[in-house]
Amino acid sequence: MKSDLVLSKAHLSYWLRQLRKEADLIGPLRSTDGDIVFSSVENIHDIVADCPANLPCQKEFLFPQKEEMYKFSPKGTERPGNHKKRVIFGIRSCDVSAVGLMDTFYGGQYEDDFYMERRKNTFFISIACNRPDSSCFCIGLGTGPFLKEGFDIQLTDLGDRHMVQVGSAKGRQMIKGFDHIFRRPKKADYDDQYEANLSSQSKFEKRITLDNVRRKILAGKVPDSFWEGVASRCFQCGGCVYQCPVCTCFNVVDWKDGGAEKGIRMRIWDGCMFKGFTKMAGNVWPAEQIAARTKRWYFHKLLYWPEQSGKFGCVGCGRCTITCPGKIDMATVANRLEKKD
Amino acid sequence: MKNTKVHWTCKDVTRKKNGKRGELYAPVMVRVLDVVEMTPDVKLIKVEKPKGFSYSPGQFLMVSVWGAGEAPISITSTEGVHNEIELCIRKVGLVTSALHNLKPGGLMGVRGPLGNRFPVEMALGKDILFVAGGIGLAPLRALVNFVLVRKGDFGRAAMIYGSRGPSEVLFRDDLKGWAAKGMDITVTIDRKAEGWRQNVGLVTEFLGKQKIPIKEGYAFICGPHIMIKNVMRDLSLMGMPTTHIVTTLEAHMKCGVGKCGHCYMDGKYICTDGPVFEYPELKKSGAF
Numbered sequence: 256m257k258s259d260l261v262l263s264k265a266h267l268s269y270w271l272r273q274l275r276k277e278a279d280l281i282g283p284l285r286s287t288d289g290d291i292v293f294s295s296v297e298n299i300h301d302i303v304a305d306c307p308a309n310l311p312c313q314k315e316f317l318f319p320q321k322e323e324m325y326k327f328s329p330k331g332t333e334r335p336g337n338h339k340k341r342v343i344f345g346i347r348s349c350d351v352s353a354v355g356l357m358d359t360f361y362g363g364q365y366e367d368d369f370y371m372e373r374r375k376n377t378f379f380i381s382i383a384c385n386r387p388d389s390s391c392f393c394i395g396l397g398t399g400p401f402l403k404e405g406f407d408i409q410l411t412d413l414g415d416r417h418m419v420q421v422g423s424a425k426g427r428q429m430i431k432g433f434d435h436i437f438r439r440p441k442k443a444d445y446d447d448q449y450e451a452n453l454s455s456q457s458k459f460e461k462r463i464t465l466d467n468v469r470r471k472i473l474a475g476k477v478p479d480s481f482w483e484g485v486a487s488r489c490f491q492c493g494g495c496v497y498q499c500p501v502c503t504c505f506n507v508v509d510w511k512d513g514g515a516e517k518g519i520r521m522r523i524w525d526g527c528m529f530k531g532f533t534k535m536a537g538n539v540w541p542a543e544q545i546a547a548r549t550k551r552w553y554f555h556k557l558l559y560w561p562e563q564s565g566k567f568g569c570v571g572c573g574r575c576t577i578t579c580p581g582k583i584d585m586a587t588v589a590n591r592l593e594k595k596d
Numbered sequence: 597m598k599n600t601k602v603h604w605t606c607k608d609v610t611r612k613k614n615g616k617r618g619e620l621y622a623p624v625m626v627r628v629l630d631v632v633e634m635t636p637d638v639k640l641i642k643v644e645k646p647k648g649f650s651y652s653p654g655q656f657l658m659v660s661v662w663g664a665g666e667a668p669i670s671i672t673s674t675e676g677v678h679n680e681i682e683l684c685i686r687k688v689g690l691v692t693s694a695l696h697n698l699k700p701g702g703l704m705g706v707r708g709p710l711g712n713r714f715p716v717e718m719a720l721g722k723d724i725l726f727v728a729g730g731i732g733l734a735p736l737r738a739l740v741n742f743v744l745v746r747k748g749d750f751g752r753a754a755m756i757y758g759s760r761g762p763s764e765v766l767f768r769d770d771l772k773g774w775a776a777k778g779m780d781i782t783v784t785i786d787r788k789a790e791g792w793r794q795n796v797g798l799v800t801e802f803l804g805k806q807k808i809p810i811k812e813g814y815a816f817i818c819g820p821h822i823m824i825k826n827v828m829r830d831l832s833l834m835g836m837p838t839t840h841i842v843t844t845l846e847a848h849m850k851c852g853v854g855k856c857g858h859c860y861m862d863g864k865y866i867c868t869d870g871p872v873f874e875y876p877e878l879k880k881s882g883a884f
């Protein structure tokens with residue numbers, strides 16, 4: 256059950272201020288060194304709402320870089336958990352799509368309770384992209400620049416006002432009690448939204464259809480030497496896996512408080528691009544060669560994700576393009592593969 | 597035949613304990629009942645079986661000691677044969693050392709049973725060859741005992757078991773007991789050693805010397821990667837249909853439930869899609 260509303264920009268900060276009374280408001284803020292970073296909003300006017308290319312992505316709030324799973328001591332264990340209610344304002348369509356993929360991955364037969372707990376308490380107000388960045392390629396994947404479904408609330412900037420689309424129960428919860436600031440859209444609002452969408456679509460510099468790439472790999476047209484070439488440029492910095500809103504790998508470590516019998520079992524981000532990720536006793540090392548690791552990352556996103564869930568493990572956010580010092584990011588590699596015969 | 601997932605009681609055990617929704621990563625604390633030193637670096641640890649816990653041959657547990665961490669360990673006992681859960685653990689690093697330090701009366705965390713099981717029903721009425729190398733005997737032992745108590749349901753059973761040296765031969769009592777039940781057992785060590793009067797050589801050298809018709813028989817294999825690879829290849833060259841060859845794999849595992857990504861190999865999670873695989877599946881992936 257979706258519904259559309261219109262909100263004057265003059266009312267936006269009022270609405271967010273009210274929402275902040277019930278939850279931690281997270282939004283895109285400019286850090287002192289100029290980057291756009293998602294963090295807790297103190298002053299609503301600091302929000303930078305027109306920022307397609309933010310780094311890092313929002314996954315920190317659902318799958319933090321370091322999650323305390325269990326505190327242990329001789330007395331027993333305790334699960335700290337995270338029940339903080341959060342409203343995340345200003346994430347982009349591709350990232351909403353990425354959250355959808357994470358939901359699939361962390362849900363399923365073995366439901367990850369740490370993720371689900373955070374997810375349950377997180378509300379998203381996303382913004383459709385009127386000005387995609389040069390690194391964006393969501394358009395070829397159907398994961399942006401605006402969404403038809405999968406969002407809680409999707410805003411489209413119409414100049415002096417926003418089109419507000421409500422797409423979930425969480426979305427309805429966020430507009431409840433605010434009838435006085437929202438109004439029903441008129442034809443002119445829909446016309447402007449249509450214009451905004453159309454003009455956004457025409458602005459993409461990158462047109463990549465991963466379907467073609469996938470077909471080429473499946474047809475055996477990509478030799479291992481191609482992956483070796485890609486891998487030879489990898490610095491193993493892990494930027495790609497850490498920045499990617501779809502990458503989910505982690506390590507589990509027990510941290511001990513000095514020599515004492517108490518400490519914390521926590522999970523921390525890990526990445527298949529790192530040496531040692533697959534190392535086993537007896538020195539068996541399935542992905543010892545860096546080429547095997549690079550290929551593994553690409554195959555997971557391009558072949559196995561579609562096989563398992565019908566969707567690519569990439570939403571075209573372009574963060575790996577911005578991050579990768581070796582220029583072997585998804586867009587670049589996919590482009591090369593598309594041109595290859 | 598598909599490897600059906602039979603049990604998923606981890607959540608249930610946890611749920612009963614906490615009276616609420618399952619915690620995927622919460623170990624259940626169980627009491628250590630007995631610790632037997634099998635070789636200088638291998639111990640058999642027997643722990644109490646939690647209420648409502650049931651498992652099948654081939655499944656494993658994420659075993660943990662707070663402060664050291666978790667490690668995947670195969671269940672080497674067999675339901676209906678052993679009252680306790682038995683784990684055979686080789687000391688190789690941090691977690692396994694902490695496990696070796698456990699004494700009877702101590703506590704160990706377990707999550708599971710995890711993973712699929714040996715699809716042993718495929719071999720009903722047929723002859724079975726077990727091939728084990730080193731600690732790989734641990735998961736196979738669960739299956740051997742499973743098969744031997746159902747002797748009437750299967751044909752003949754034979755085993756080739758290889759160790760590096762005489763002091764590393766595991767489960768000597770079981771081996772004797774199985775032989776007494778009519779199982780044809782070949783124990784071999786890699787290199788000649790003083791006082792050793794049994795076979796010497798790699799397990800592959802003894803393939804085909806049992807009274808198991810290769811073309812109709814079934815093989816269940818576990819051991820080091822390279823041994824698995826060679827045994828599967830040789831058996832199939834000797835004429836055993838690849839669909840009759842089953843193995844169980846090891847991988848670096850951090851979660852055991854398909855989330856951490858460590859065990860991921862060619863589109864499969866060894867922890868949840870495996871650890872037991874049939875040869876054709878592995879051949880497809882190119883790793884074997």
Ligand SMILES: Cc1cc2nc3c(=O)[nH]c(=O)nc-3n(C[C@H](O)[C@H](O)[C@H](O)COP(=O)(O)OP(=O)(O)OC[C@H]3O[C@@H](n4cnc5c(N)ncnc54)[C@H](O)[C@@H]3O)c2cc1C
Binds near residue numbers: 670685693847848
């Ligand atoms: C399904 C399965 C069943 C297993 N069953 C048994 C068993 O019955 N008995 C037994 O003794 N061992 C078994 N293992 C192997 C056992 O899990 C590893 O030896 C153990 O995890 C090593 O942990 P550690 O902390 O002691 O070693 P570490 O200190 O972590 O490292 C020692 C060495 O082991 C490697 N290693 C680290 N973590 C793992 C891991 N999770 N899996 C494999 N290698 C790892 C390291 O790269 C290093 O080379 C099994 C493994 C799997 C996947």
Ligand code: SF4
Binds near residue numbers: 495500501570571
């Ligand atoms: S692979 Fe790159 S472009 Fe695709 S979702 Fe991950 S970071 Fe974004």
Ligand code: SF4
Binds near residue numbers: 489491528580582
């Ligand atoms: S960002 Fe580029 S260089 Fe860094 S690990 Fe990823 S692929 Fe390698």
Ligand code: FES
Binds near residue numbers: 853854857858860
């Ligand atoms: S062990 Fe974590 S995904 Fe398999």
